Amino acid sequence: MKNTFGNSFAVTLFGESHGDMIGAVLDGVAPGVPIDHDYIEKQLRLRRPAGTISSARVEPDRYTIVSGVFNGKTTGTPLCILIPNENKRSEDYTTDSFLPRPGHADLTGYNKYHGYEDRRGGGHFSGRLTAPLVAVGAIALTALRQRGITVGTHIKRCAGIPDRDFRNAQEDLALLNNTDFAVLDPDAAIKMKKAIDAAAASGNSVGGVLETCVCGLPGGVGEPWFDSVESVLSHALFSIPAVKGVEFGAGFSICDMQGSQANDAMRWDAGGVRFLSNHNGGILGGISTGNDLIIRIAVKPTPSVFTEQETVDLTKGQNATLRLHGRHDPAIVHRARVVADSVTALALCDLLALRYGTDWLRGAD
Numbered sequence: 001m002k003n004t005f006g007n008s009f010a011v012t013l014f015g016e017s018h019g020d021m022i023g024a025v026l027d028g029v030a031p032g033v034p035i036d037h038d039y040i041e042k043q044l045r046l047r048r049p050a051g052t053i054s055s056a057r058v059e060p061d062r063y064t065i066v067s068g069v070f071n072g073k074t075t076g077t078p079l080c081i082l083i084p085n086e087n088k089r090s091e092d093y094t095t096d097s098f099l100p101r102p103g104h105a106d107l108t109g110y111n112k113y114h115g116y117e118d119r120r121g122g123g124h125f126s127g128r129l130t131a132p133l134v135a136v137g138a139i140a141l142t143a144l145r146q147r148g149i150t151v152g153t154h155i156k157r158c159a160g161i162p163d164r165d166f167r168n169a170q171e172d173l174a175l176l177n178n179t180d181f182a183v184l185d186p187d188a189a190i191k192m193k194k195a196i197d198a199a200a201a202s203g204n205s206v207g208g209v210l211e212t213c214v215c216g217l218p219g220g221v222g223e224p225w226f227d228s229v230e231s232v233l234s235h236a237l238f239s240i241p242a243v244k245g246v247e248f249g250a251g252f253s254i255c256d257m258q259g260s261q262a263n264d265a266m267r268w269d270a271g272g273v274r275f276l277s278n279h280n281g282g283i284l285g286g287i288s289t290g291n292d293l294i295i296r297i298a299v300k301p302t303p304s305v306f307t308e309q310e311t312v313d314l315t316k317g318q319n320a321t322l323r324l325h326g327r328h329d330p331a332i333v334h335r336a337r338v339v340a341d342s343v344t345a346l347a348l349c350d351l352l353a354l355r356y357g358t359d360w361l362r363g364a365d
């Protein structure tokens with residue numbers, strides 16, 4: 001399924017950056033999940049550009065849910081959400097020659113769709129499509145919360161500037177979910193914003209790492225081989241535009257540890273298993289351990305930069321120099337943090353629906 005993710009709980013994404021509307025269809029959602037419009041709007045606001053550290057294209061995201069909701073709750077039938085594109089400046093993309101932007105999907109989109117694609121503003125590949133993903137992600141996050149599962153993401157690193165590590169996951173997640181710029185250390189937040197501003201001022205961009213924590217996921221979720229928690233989450237997370245790496249727990253650095261250090265020791269505590277560390281990120285054998293899930297994604301610097309770049313002219317078949325116009329994010333990490341929460345929630349809902357059945361996500365009766 002080309003534009004659909006998930007089996008038992010599936011999301012389909014459609015639209016283009018400068019088309020009339022973008023949207024998503026959520027299928028397999030449990031009946032009876034409350035639709036919390038304040039929460040959906042809050043999540044959309046967190047993704048929306050704001051100030052000098054983001055693109056100047058600010059869309060109001062006036063969404064409509066056209067199916068699958070009755071009396072304020074999901075019905076269990078396909079839920080379709082539509083968001084109009086209201087702030088387009090398509091003239092920025094009107095040109096006789098086609099100069100694909102290095103680092104963007106202009107060239108690959110052309111190779112796949114043979115020039116029929118609507119490439120204005122990045123078309124179907126645009127970060128704009130993460131708006132409906134966040135809207136349906138808010139419904140998934142609400143469903144998870146009913147089952148005591150919470151998700152939160154911080155900017156672990158931006159332009160090489162590190163944030164502090166998670167200390168007390170529950171408290172840190174509560175802090176992050178009330179913070180617009182998702183950084184745990186306020187000093188690091190100031191430095192990161194300065195670095196993004198500096199990149200913007202020089203027409204350039206910066207990247208970073210997002211770290212997501214999931215608390216309360218029951219042990220036993222996931223399949224041992226092809227549908228491991230790692231496989232399903234990475235499949236979903238790699239769909240976020242600009243994500244170029246995914247790691248769990250200690251990630252690649254686990255390779256530099258000795259086995260005795262990499263193993264997460266266990267203690268019997270209050271009738272259950274408690275882990276003394278979490279180098280394996282809450283997953284063993286593809287299955288959740290009951291420990292917090294720790295996931296990191298690498299987000300590249302925004303490809304659309306305003307410095308001169310070398311590319312090709314596909315209409316003339318020759319080399320070309322590109323000087324971009326238009327509105328672009330000087331960094332993606334701070335806006336993508338809520339996209340990471342949403343995509344993680346959608347993927348977990350699929351795994352949970354597979355294990356316990358669709359209705360489990362309706363919450364305890």
Ligand SMILES: Cc1cc2nc3c(=O)[nH]c(=O)nc-3n(C[C@H](O)[C@H](O)[C@H](O)COP(=O)(O)O)c2cc1C
Nearest residue numbers: 104105125126127241242243303304328329335336
């Ligand atoms: C929230 C968000 C906002 C983005 N904003 C921009 C942008 O303003 N300009 C741009 O060139 N790319 C932006 N991107 C990234 C591109 O969509 C992405 O790099 C491109 O589609 C190529 O895909 P790839 O980087 O995954 O290979 C954004 C991505 C996200 C998630």
